Amino acid sequence: MPPKALVLRTAGTNCDRESEYAFGKAGAVAERVHVNRLIAEPQLLDGYQILCLPGGFSYGDDLGAGRVLASQLVVHLRDRLAAFIGGGKLVIGICNGFQVLVKTGLLPGPVAEGESPMAQTTTVTYNDSGKFEDRWVHLRVDTDHCVFLRKGELLYLPVAHGEGKVIPRDKAHREALERLGRVALRYVGPDGEDAPGYPGNPNGSLGDIAGMTDATGHVFGLMPHPERHLSGYQHPQWTRLGAKDEGDGLRVFTRAVEFFA
C-alpha cells in the first residue's frame, strides 16, 4: 500500500497544492488538511506516514516567519508529533514549513542528552540582502543519515524567500550540528564546491546551511523548493540544456515513499 502524506495547511499556506501533487507523483497518497481540523481531531495524524509542512506565509509571517504556526504546534500537538516521529514516521518542512520546524525546535533537534526536544536552538531570519529573492541555487547533501537524501548528491532547486538565513545559537552549537550530520543540505557552487558566496548562498546562511535534519534523519527541512522542480521543463535553462526526464526535486519525495516500501 502506498504511504499516506498529510500536507498541513493553514491561513497563508500557499505551496500545498504543488506539494500534494509532488507526493502523488512520487507514489504516495497525499491529502491537504487544515490545522484547525488537526487540532480538533489530533488522532487523524495516526492515519498518515508522512507529515509535510509546505511553503507559504503561514499567518502572513506577521510575527516572524513560521512563528505563529510553530507556537500552535507546540501548544496543541506537542505529544502527538513526538509520538509520530518516535514511531518511525517522516516529517518534511519546505521553506515556510522549515521555518516552522526550526521554531518549534524539532529541527535541528537536541544535540546533547537532556535537551528538550521542542526548544528552539537555531533560527531562520532575514536575508542579508534585506529583501525577498527568487533564484535557483546549487545544493550538496552533506549528511549520511537523512531518509530524504543521499550523501554527496547535487541538486538544483529554486529558493523564494525573504527570511532564509540559518543561524545556530552559537559557535559551539554550530560545530555540534556539523559533527552530528544535522547539516543536511548546503549551498554550493555549480560543481559542488564550498563557499559559493552571494548569490550562490542567497541569504547569508551561516555555514551555507540550506537544510537540516534531526538525530533520526526522519525529520528534514529545507529553504529551497523541491516541489518546484519535479519536471525537466521547470529547470530555468531547459531550453538550452535540454529537458531531463525528471527534475531534481522529485527524488526528495520518491525517497520518502520508498522508505515505506
Next chain:
Amino acid sequence: MVYEIEVFPRPPLQDAVGRAAVSQAADLHLKGIRDVASSRVYYLKSAMTAAEAARAARALMADPVSEMFRLRADGGAWSGEAPEHVAGRKAMLVTRKAGVMDPVAGSLVSAVKDLGLAIEAAHTGTRYYVEGSPDEGALERLAWRVLANDCIEDVVADGKPFEFREGRPYVFQQRQVPIRELSDGELERLSRQSHLFLSLAEMQAIRDHYRGLGREPSDIELETLAQTWSEHCVHKTMKGVIEYNGTETIDNLLKSTIARATRELARPWCVSVFEDNAGVVRFDDEHNVCFKVETHNHPSAIEPYGGAATGIGGCIRDPMGTGLGARPILNTDVFCFAPPDTDPETLPQGALHPKRVMRGVVSGVRDYGNRMGIPTANGSVYFDERYLGNPLVYCGVVGIMPKDKSFKQTRTGDLAVVVGGRTGRDGIHGATFSSAELTETSDTEFSHAVQIGDAITQKRMLDALLQARDRGLYSAITDCGAGGLSSSVGEMGAELGARVHLDRVPLKYAGLSYTEIWISEAQERMTISVPPERLDEIMALFASEDVEATVIGEFTDTRRLELFYGGQKVGELDMGFLHNGVPRQRRTATWTAPSHDEPRASRKKNFGKDLHAILKSWNVCSKHWIIRQYDHEVQGTSVIKPLVGPGEDGPGDAAVIAPVYGSTRGLAVGNGMNPKYSDIDPYAMAAAGIDEALRNVVAVGGDPSQTCILDNFCWGNCEKPDRLGGLVRAAKACYDVAKAYGTPFVSGKDSLNNEYQTAGGTIAIPGTLLVSAMAIVPDVRCTATSDLKRDGSVLYLVGVTKDELGGSHYWAQKGKIGRRAPLPDLATAPKVFAAMHAAIRGGLVRSCHDLSEGGLAVAAAEMALAGRLGAEIVLSKVQRDGDVTRDEQILFSESTTRFLVEVDRLKSSEFEKTLYGVVRSQIGTVNDTGRLKVIGLKGEAVIDESIDALRESWLRPLDW
C-alpha cells in the same frame, strides 16, 4: 494594563530596517544623519501579569536566537534587554493611525489567545533611534519622507505614552439632502463639496428624478448614485457620445471600436467577454481561463505601498469574482514612474519622490502577491518625467476555473452574504476619488481613500470560497470593489431587487454611519448569493477556515434596492434609474498631428556608445531588482521564466506557465506599451502596443490564432478635447489592429483623469495604453527563449525594417522625438506571426527575441548578453524600405512585427520554407568571440563591443 514589548536585532546581527532608512535618507540628501537603528514595538492591552506578557513575548514576538526584547507596563520602567547603542539617541515611534488596517496586530491577538492568555487588543509600531546631529528640518523630513506616511501613520515623539483609541459609538440619524430646489450652480457645488464628482447634467438628472418622486433623496441614495455613476464604474467617456474633429459623431467609443473587433471576430473560444469581472476564454476541454488588468494609480501616488498592495489585492478579486470564481494562477504588473534619479529639490509640492514611489509600489505588489501564492511572472516598467505625481500601477491577474463554473445567476430568495474582511472607514470615496484629478492637497483631502492590504485574510477567503464553489453552495459571486457593498449588491440585484440591513455588516470598529458602511471600500471582501437551503453548510465551511461571513440581506423581485438600518428604511432606489438613469455624456474631441522636427542624419561611424546608452537607459535596463523580489515560481507551473540564459539574468519576452498539473498545455502572457509614440500619434502608440504584446507571446511559442488581448487606457483629463481626441485615435487603432490580427479584446478598463495640478500648471501623463496578451501554448515543450544558444548558428531577421525612428529610444537619448513613429503593416503582420509560430512549434528555432525598444541593435545585444555568446551581423543583408539608407536607421528603428531568430545551420532551409512568403533574411551568425560586431552598409564595423561590457551596462542601473 498596556504592556509595551520592544524587540531589537541582537548585535552583531544587522538591522536591515535601520540600514534602509540611512540609505533612503542619503538619497534625499538629508544632512547630519549618521546612523539609524530600529526596533519593533508591540502594545498589548491585557489583564495578564508581567510574567505572562514576557512569556508571550518569548513565544511569539522575539526570536530567542536572533533578537532581544524589553518590556514595560503602562509606560513604567523597562525590564529585559536592549542594545547599548540605542541609549541616548533621538527616538521616534512610527505607528498606524487608529482605524488603519494592522494585520500584525490581528495575528498577535489570535496567537496570544491561542497560548491561553487574555488579551483585549494589540497595536504595533516601529521605533527608530537616530544618531547624528540633524537639525529639526532634517529630522522632520526623515520622519515624513522616509519613515512614515502621514496618510496612514502617526509619528510619536519620545516619551509620549501610547493610548489605545476606540471608535465612538454611532448615533443613528437619518439624513436627507435637499436637492429639488437647487440651482445649477448649487448642484455643482454640492457635487464637489460632497465628493460626488458628478457632472451638472448628472446632478440635474438626479434632481429631476426626485422632483418626479415628490421627495428629497436621503444621503445614502445620493451616495449610491454617485458611486454607481462614477467614471470608474461606468466608463461614461468611453460609452458616451463624442463629436470628433467636427466631422464624425461617435456613439459609444467602446462599442464602436474595441468591442466591435471582438464581436466581428466572433472567436469560438471566447466564453464571456466584457460582461463579467474578467474576460473568459477556453483553455482546454475541462477548464476556462480568465484575465483582468486594472489600475490603482491615485492611491499609489499618495501611499505607494498600500496603494499598490490593494491594487493587486483588488485585481486578484476580479478572477475570484468571475463566473462562480476562478483560482488565480498568474500575476502581471506594469508600472510607470518618473525617473528615479529625479532631483529631490525639483519635486512639485505634495508629490512623493519617484524612487520612494517605486520602492513602495514594488514592495506593495511583492508582499501581497507573494503572500497570496500567485506567481508574478510578467511585467514591465516604463519611465517618463510626466509620471511625476501621477505614477501608473497596472495589476493583472489570470485565473482558471472548471468549465461548468463559468457563469453565475443570482435568484430571487437568495441571501446576500458578505465574506472576508470587516468593514471600516477605509477606502471611502475610492471610486469617485479615482475619477478626479490629483492636486497638491489630494494627499490630505483623500487620505481616507487609501488603504492597507491584508493578503492573508484574502488568501483564507480564497481557500474557503473555492471549496464552496466546488460544492455548489452559492449561486453568484462578485467582489466588493470600487463603491463597496453599494456596487456589489447593486450589481448582483440589478435585474431582481435587493433588501440590505446595514447594521448587520460586521465592522472593524464602532462609529460608522449607515452610508459609510454601504460605500466603504474596505478590502478583502466579496459578496455572494446563497440559496437559503445551503446556508448552514456554507457557514460551517467558512467557520472551519476561520473566514467571517454574514447574511446582510436578500435578493427580491421588486427591482428596487431597499436599505435598512436598525429596522428603519434609510434608502430606496429604483434599479432601473440606478443602472440606466445616468445621462449620456456628450463630449468634443479634436486631434491635430503635432509638428516635431525630423532630427538630422548622423554622420557617425560608430554606434557602440549609443548602444551602451540605450542599454543603460531606465526603460531598457534590466529589471532584475524587481523580478527577483516576486515569487515567479510558486504553484510549480512556471516553464519559461522572466530571466533566461546560462546566467539566468537575460531578458525573457513573456512568461509561459503550464497551469494544470500533468498537462503540457500552457499559457503565455506578455504585454506591450509605447507611450513615447503617443507624442507623435496615439494611433501609432496603440497599434504598436498590440503588435508588441503579440510579438512577446509569439516569441515564446504562443499561438497567435488563440490569443486574446486586454486594453487599459490611462489618459489625461478627457474633458479637454485634445486629450479625448488622442483617446479616439488610440481606440480606432485598437479596432483596426485587433481585427486584422484576429486577436479579440476580452476585457479592459480605463483611468481617464491622470493629471497632476501644481502651482506651476498641470502635468498630464502621455496617453498610455497597456495591451496585455494571453495566448494558448499548445505544447509547452515547443517553446523558445531569447538567449543565444550555440556557436555557429545563423541569425535571421524576420520582418521589414522601415524608416521609423520617431519616438525611438535612440532619439530619446539625444532629447529628440522625430516624425515617423512605427506603424504595423496590417496585411502582412498576421502572416509573420503565424509563420513564426509554426517555426517555433516545429522545433526550428534555437532562440528568438522580438525587436522593440532600441530596435535591432538592442535585440541582438540582449540575446548575446543573455546567452554569453558573440554575434556578427551584416546590415546590408537586412531587408528594408527604400528610404532606409543609413546605419542608424537599420540599427535603431523600432519598426514593428520583427523578430531576431537563431536557427541551427542544418535547419535553415526548413526554417526558410516554413517562413515562405514572409520577409526574412539571414543577417549574421553566432560565435564564441564574446563580442557583438555589426558591419555597416559601407562594410566597416559600426558596433564592436564586448558582451561582458554590454551586460554590465544593462545590469547595473537598477542593481539596487
